[in-house]
Amino acid sequence: MGEITYLEAIREALFEEMERDRDVFCIGEDIGAYGGAFKVTEGLLAKYGEQRVIDSPISEIAIVGAAAGAAHMGMRPVVEMQFIDFLANAYDMLTNYVATARYRAFLPCPMVVRGPSGGYVRGGPFHSQNPEAGFVHTPGLKVVYPATAEDAKGLMKAAIRDDDCVLFFEHKYLYRRIKAEMPSGDHVVPIGKARVAREGRDVSVITYAATVWKALEAAEQVEKEDGLSVEVIDLRSLAPLDDEAIQRTVRKTSRVLIVHEDTRTGGLAGEITARINESSFAWLDAPVLRVTAHDVPLPYAPALEDFVLPQVADIVRAVRALAAY
């Protein structure tokens, strides 16, 4: 088996799960005949037919709500948001209905809502967002955001098999830029477990999704130029957060940088900082720092987008500041 892309890994997971379980079906806008805006679902219609690969009207409320209704009855829907930005259109259905269903009504909602997320692609304000924080904040939802092709496949399979609603963020910058050989067999990555993307001693960078790769690049650079040993933690799962992995790296290096592509205020970095403060304050040798997007809607022009989003040089600067503290 050769290497496949992040996007192909997601597609492979969808094929395998639809093959394994007849209750799994896909629903979304332009996912059937067209194969989806990014072709993630290409080939599914030909193999599984219109009953299980449903081209929906442009109705995010309806497809998320209908997925919930079908999930109550034992189906396992996989909903595509054409762009994850459109989760906002289904915000009420996800937060008020889906997230509360098990708690208030003992109704299971085993469903996945997936879609292309993130910037660095000149997508402008409505095709570049990272709206994960609002959903991480909502009890009852699970949120994953893989950075590697292996995790994209393994987490998708875990998400489909999970008995609750999982929001599956796919980074569109990574879709065709990274490749990996898939582990053999039934490759499932458990939700809620972070991954050490790079071992290090001096500074920890806690991050997820596309900025994992930026952090790795920065780590290489400061190792060469400064002799610093940087550990990179890829969270993979944002809800639930892997507190153990966070504590382990904090207590190992005592200097922590949190990096995310989402905007700063109310972003995940604030929550992680608070948890570190509560659990591991005495281990810290420096204040926890954040490298995030600026608090602005994401602009289109390369000069603007590149300025707003976190870059390798920003991470390098922050790591050096922590090491020197």
Place this chain on the structure above:
Amino acid sequence: MKKGSRIEGLGSGRKPGIGSGSSAAGSRPQTLDPRPSSSLSRAQLLDLYYWMRLTRTLEERLVALYRQTKVVGGLFRSLGQEADAVGSAFALERRDILSPLIRNLGAMLVKGATPVEILRQYMAKGDSPTRGRELNIHFGDTDRGFIGQISPLGDMVPVMAGVTLSFKMRGEDRVGLVYVGDGATSTGAFHEGFNFAAVQCCPLVVIVENNGYAYSTPIAKQTAAKQFVDKAIGYGVPGVQADGNDVLAVYDATKPAVDRARAGGGVTLIELMTYRRKGHAEHDNQSYVPPGEIERWERENDPLTRYVARLTGELGFGESDIAGVDQRVRAEVDAATETAEASPTPAALDALIGIYADPPAEQPLWFREGVRSAVDTHERAQGWGTFDTKPASGGD
């Protein structure tokens, strides 16, 4: 109280009397009443009254409990709307699923919800159907065939589209019914869900209860459409309007729509004309209602009064049949009240259970565990500063 025994009338398998004109060639024109309700048995006709009376008596009991401050939250009445809830739910089979709205207590009762469950819900008891997590009639049971609503209006239309989509995908012979009020028709969820169900030809009946008001907003401020049933045209589905205060007319409007959905014909919109005689909830003084309007509906168009007249008139029931039902309902509500009042309040820690299937529960936060402060129990590093040895696990 025996669950289920009182809903035997549901789905007795009687074929509705279809009109003569469409019968096979050569058959004689018949004089059969074409209305489905003409095929209801006498027991079923009396059942309809039972469910309406139970709805009203139960709500009257809730008012008494509300005034005694035993109802924890608000109280929502369906006074004057009992016929539309009962008559429509009565057209479903046991295996079918409905999603009620706040004024469809009667539909839930027909589907097997019990008075004691309703009372426990309102009184926030630990053994209520939602164990104290949700209010009033916001609860469901897919086995008995009803799914609880949530407060954002219109949301149950997409959800029921999905429920019925699953029936279609699995080839199940089941139908869904979802209630919305006149106000919910203005929501995006209503539109998206309705359109989706229509496009997918889901076996779904959508009932718009036009009771005149959404909270304080009259229908003239809700829509420029002359009538809600007109909206069916835009979705490409049949629309039917019926007198929501005539329980048999409601049944007669709903039954063909249910049959049609079951036969693969897709969605039907039914507008039931009724009137909300109480406020949005018990606290609402209805100052926005023109003088005399409520009284006129009470006097001239009460669904129970009308049905009793029908039963004791053309349908040939005796006063004693009616009195028998009334007595049975009173006894049942009395017994349910006694049981519900004796129910325990929920254990506080139950609040942390079952947000997810996995993990099964959240942990109480430190300040609820009798600890003076987070710092008191805070794990300390053995020495201030960097060290490479693995610390003991735990913390928080």
